[in-house]
Amino acid sequence: MHWRKLLRVLHRDIGYIAAGLTIIYAISGIAVNHIQDWNPNYKIEKSTIILDSLPKNATKDEIVVYVLKAINEKGEVKNTYRSSPNELEIFVEGNTILVNYLTKEVKQEKVNSRFFLKETNDLHLNKPKGLWTYIADIFAVALLFLAISGLFLIKGKNGIKGRGWWLTLIGFGIPLLFWLYYL
Known part of the structure; x- marks a missing residue:
């Protein structure tokens, strides 16, 4: 088999x-x-409601139960924190709740994973480590092979000896120019 044909098949x-x-x-x-414009892993929803009332002379635990029922939050309470004499923070998996005793205002900040994006970002940033590191390395080598073999697939004026040479130099030049500019 001619080397160029083998290269095409492998490529x-x-x-x-x-x-x-x-x-x-x-x-x-x-x-x-675009991480500066949005959170690619999580969608954060903020909401505020005002309760009609809060139980008087209730313990912190009683207020937690009352508020969670009032906002229809069924998650398990991870922690609570009295941030001031008039405020209580309730931490539930994926939801942070701030209760103001004076205004009866309940602010929620719900955090939900962005389906598909969070998982792809975790893979891209190699969060799984272990076996995924080797898969990513193999992929990087495959991309290197594809880039180099692609240079030699076409003969003549459109190949690496013609305009392909100049386009390849531009491809190297773009990151080099940015690197020099931001250095």
Whole structure:
């Protein structure tokens, strides 16, 4: 088999395998690149309600039970904290609740994972470690192979000896220029 034909076959087959991983990494990369604009892992919902009343002369635990029932929160209480004489914070899995005794105001901050994005971001940032590190390394080597083999797939003026050379230099130049600019 001619070397260029073998290269094409390997490039094609490895490319198909790498396509799914590339899409996952690309989606995650876009999400993480804009972390200053939004939280790509979690959706945070803030809400405020005012209760009609709070029980008078009730213990902290009684107020916690009353408030959770009033806002229809069924999660397990992880902790409570008296942040001031007039405020009580209640921590439930995925929800932080602030109760103001004077105004009867209940502020909630619910945190929910963004389906699919959180998982892809965790993989992209190698949070699982262990076996995933080796999979990511193999993927990186596959991308390196695809990039290098792709340089030699086409012959002639459109290949690496023609315009391919200049386009490859531009590809190297873009990150180099940014690196020099931000240094």
